[in-house]
Amino acid sequence: MTELLHTPLHELHSELGARFAPFAGYDMPLRYEAGAVAEHNWTRASAGLFDVSHMGVLEVIGADAAVALETVVPSDLAGLSPGTSRYTVLPNDDGGIRDDLIVTRLDDDTFQLVVNAATKDADRAHLADRVGDRVRIDGFLDVGIIAVQGPAAVHVLAAHAPAIGAMVFGEQVNFPIAGVCCRVSRSGYTGEDGFELIVPADRLAAVAGALLADERVAPAGLGARDSLRLEAGLCLYGSDLDETTSPVEAGLRWVIQKRRREEGGFPGEQRILGELADGPGRRRVGLAPTGRRPVRPGTVLLVDGEEVGVVTSGTYGPTADAPVAMGYVTSGHHQVGTELVAAQRGREEPVAVATLPFVPHRYVR
Secondary structure, three states, X not given: OOOXXXXXXXXXXXXXXXXXXXXXXXXXXEEOOOOHHHHHHHHHHOEEEEEOOOOEEEEEEOOOHHHHHOOOOOOOOOOOOOOEEEEEEEEOOOOOEEEEEEEEEEEOOEEEEEEOHHHHHHHHHHHHHHHOOOOEEEOOOOXXXXXXXXXXXXXXXXXXXXXHHHOOOOEEEEEEEOOEEEEEEOOOOOOOOEEEEEEEHHHHHHXXXXXXXXXXXXXXXXXXXXXXXXXXOOOOEOOOEOOOOOOOOOOOHHHOXXXXXXXXXXXXXXXXXXXXXXXXXXXXXXXXXXXXXXXXXXXXXXXXXXXXXXXXXEEEEOOOOEEEEEEEEEOXXXXXXXXXXXXXXXXXXXXXXXXXXXXOOOOOO
């Protein structure tokens, strides 16, 4: 058995009473003593602190960096201003998704890529293969990442750097937090207003400790992260996105800006542009069970006994006070209100296609 990796905050998690679980090759905090529901609710009401240091941070450098990267992603990167970020995907040659990631333009010639833990080595190899002759790929950087999410997050961080309050969603600026220079982005994975801090690995525990000393901040683990992102209708790679799923099927057509739709020039463009023009054969949808029992990933969805889809994420949503789920259904069964049957563990339970997100986003635009 491969030994699980630790983030730079592993010792701090243990001191805080974390219960750990394997995730993407890392021993990650699942929940703390208060429990996942309490952490979820605290994040919605105040500020939760999440360790996301298992993710990878790369830098791609070169005068040709924007043009080169546009040959591997379908988004407009040339139009990004320094200090701004864009969510995008790495399509494969068949139009499926190798990974989803955040790209930030640091300056004219340097882009920062934050990629998922389970795919980060494959992502770096893919970039080296496709554009390594045109740019320099630095990484993975020796850093950790802290996400501070919730309505109090801006006030907590502004106590360290008042100008943080003027930032907008998708912006990244360097600020000192607890005496440490951090790359601070106004972004996150909960649907709440929040920030992600990229911090030198050897200073991460000091920054996290300083933030947790604020009574408005509480630690939160993977359990709360999952229920928060699902209520917000946000995808998890490996569950809602994979190498067979196109960005159009996933409801991510907005990552492909007008210029890229017109010019093409990215992997899988034939399938992706065809689905943009004609519609995909299946679509990601929200799913609302009518009872109190969550539907689990892998549950088959039926109409009149015929399989029309599958659940990819499902749990109980504390803020929604109801089970929440997402999945894929064949086009024609994707309209809000469509009644389906979830065939789960020998039981058939009614579900309905629901509007996403289940809980409104509170980003600061």
